Amino acid sequence: MERRKKVEKESAGLRKEEIHIGIAADHGGFELKERLAAALRLAGYDITDFGARALVTGDDYPDFVIPLSRAVAKGEVTRGLAICGSGVGACVAANKIPGIRAALITDPFSAHQGVEDDDMNVMCLGGRVTGYSLSLELVLTFLNASFKGEERFKRRLGKLAALEKDK
């Protein structure tokens, strides 16, 4: 299937005008970031690229992931995509920012349940681990999912939010 049609078909449940995606990657995730951003832009999504702007071997994921995470926490972007080589460093960095609920995702179930139950707002990917096609599927699944807002989910998130207030 031609790429644009594939993206639109898989994201049919999402109102694109309601979502502003932020994306960031170090050198380990740079190529995947470029490909995902191009596919999502082609499909009509609003995307802000927090860098890296070029492939620079030895650059540091916090330099890109922290500004992205701050923007998500402030509501300047709706959802974040943070990519490094394994996705681990990006995830650790993103979760340092209060209000961020980031997870390293490698399977479609977690890509939607992480939002539905845990209100995940930054999805992390490993550019050296997850190939482009699966990554795109994971991203679209993440973007299409919504927090269910059930009392037990809110209660659990409240316990986490309380920790941030204690800091």
Ligand code: RB5
């Ligand atoms: C960079 O070489 C690599 O360590 C980084 O992209 C990431 O995988 C860290 O978690």
